[in-house]
Each structure stands twice: as structure tokens, then as C-alpha cells.
Amino acid sequence: AQTVTQSQPEMSVQEAETVTLSCTYDTSESDYYLFWYKQPPSRQMILVIRQEAYKQQNATENRFSVNFQKAAKSFSLKISDSQLGDAAMYFCAVGGNKLVFGAGTILRVKS
Amino acid sequence: GAVVSQHPSWVICKSGTSVKIECRSLDFQATTMFWYRQFPKQSLMLMATSNEGSKATYEQGVEKDKFLINHASLTLSTLTVTSAHPEDSSFYICSARAGGKSNQPQHFGDGTRLSIL
Numbered sequence: 001a002q003t004v005t006q007s008q009p010e011m012s013v014q015e016a017e018t019v020t021l022s023c024t025y026d027t028s029e030s031d032y033y034l035f036w037y038k039q040p041p042s043r044q045m046i047l048v049i050r051q052e053a054y055k056q057q058n059a060t061e062n063r064f065s066v067n068f069q070k071a072a073k074s075f076s077l078k079i080s081d082s083q084l085g086d087a088a089m090y091f092c093a094v095g096g097n098k099l100v101f102g103a104g105t106i107l108r109v110k111s
Numbered sequence: 112g113a114v115v116s117q118h119p120s121w122v123i124c125k126s127g128t129s130v131k132i133e134c135r136s137l138d139f140q141a142t143t144m145f146w147y148r149q150f151p152k153q154s155l156m157l158m159a160t161s162n163e164g165s166k167a168t169y170e171q172g173v174e175k176d177k178f179l180i181n182h183a184s185l186t187l188s189t190l191t192v193t194s195a196h197p198e199d200s201s202f203y204i205c206s207a208r209a210g211g212k213s214n215q216p217q218h219f220g221d222g223t224r225l226s227i228l
Contacts, residue, residue, distance in 0.1 A: 033214050035216060035217075037219075042221070043149075043202065043204075043221070043222050044219065044220075044221045044222065045155075045204065045206070045219035046219075047216045047217075047218070050214075050216055052214055091154065091155070097143075097160070098145065098157055098160055099145075099157070099217065100157075101154045101155045102154060103153070103154045104153075104154055
């Protein structure tokens, strides 16, 4: 069984600043993958970044980067130079063949 | 690339009717498609996994006779909510994954808001 925990129901960040969203997980699988998805008010799920658990190097995608700590089962998302368009619900997801999603973190960006 | 189209985006129907939701991968072949349900301000709950040409695998607690899933081709999966009742009202989202490898991300449709009166 897998569990994904996002302990921050809501976060706020000032435009152009940096924010980190936390995610911890538990899994019995040896081969699994981790993802961050963004869901704006339109409710479409948009892939932000992905990480393969067997890779030690943290994934980066432009202003988005992760801090993957496999031993601690932690997978946080850092958003640099926050923009108004980053405001959304962010879901952490972990899994092998199928994904388990966390409860989500609402990110608000202040201008 | 990796566009998934879901139709309809919003449907309102009377209690007792059946509703079909389509999920299409437009520019890739989806070996595996997933159906989720999302309640307001909550996370996605996986309902079932469907592989092309085979029966869907349902998650525990999901009634397979109520939520019929068909994955007849590599680009189309359908979810039919049979004899829908108000408690079936929800936001349903499909996703599609190219290839059989789990490291491939799931690409999501825009979702279907289902309201049963």
C-alpha cells in the first residue's frame, strides 16, 4: 500500500519569491516514480515535474525543482521566481503502475 | 504533444439515466488509461485502470457494474455511469499513459462535471 502526505493545505508566496511545497510518502515498491501535478481553477491536471526514484539527481524544469530525499521518503517542490500563473492546487503523486495522489496544497501568489 | 481529450465537459441528467464519458488520446497511443473521481477541494481517487483490449481493473469499493469501462482501442476509453443517482454527481477525470512503462507520466483530460438531478 502507498500513502502520500502533503502537510500544507495552503501556502502563500509573494510574486518573484521562492516557495517550497512539501510531500512525504510511504511505499513498499522498490521501483516507483514521483510526480508533481498542478491543477488550476480550470481543473485540468498539468504535469509540472517528474522524478525517477532510482535517480539520485534532483529533477529540474525551468523554475521548478525538486528535493528528493529517498531515505527520508520526501519529495518537495521548489518554485523559484513565482508568477501569478503559478497559483493553483499542487498534487504530489507517487507510484509504479498506478499513482497515489496527496491531498493537495493550494498555492496563492500575491502581487 | 500528449493531448488527451475528454468529452463531455459537463453533463446534467435525470436520476436513473446512464451517462457515457469519452477519453481520447489525440496524438499518442495510450496502452493504459485511468479513471479518477474528484470531490470538491479533494484529491483524485483512482477508480479503475484500463488496458487496451482487456478488462478494466477496479479499485476496492468501486462498483464495476455501475461504472462500466471500455478500452476498445489505443486511443479511446469510455466510462459509463449506469443508472446514475445524485450520489454519483462528481468530477470525473481520465488520464492516458503512452507505452507500458510506469515512468511515463499520465496525461490528463480536462475532466467531466457530472450532475445528477
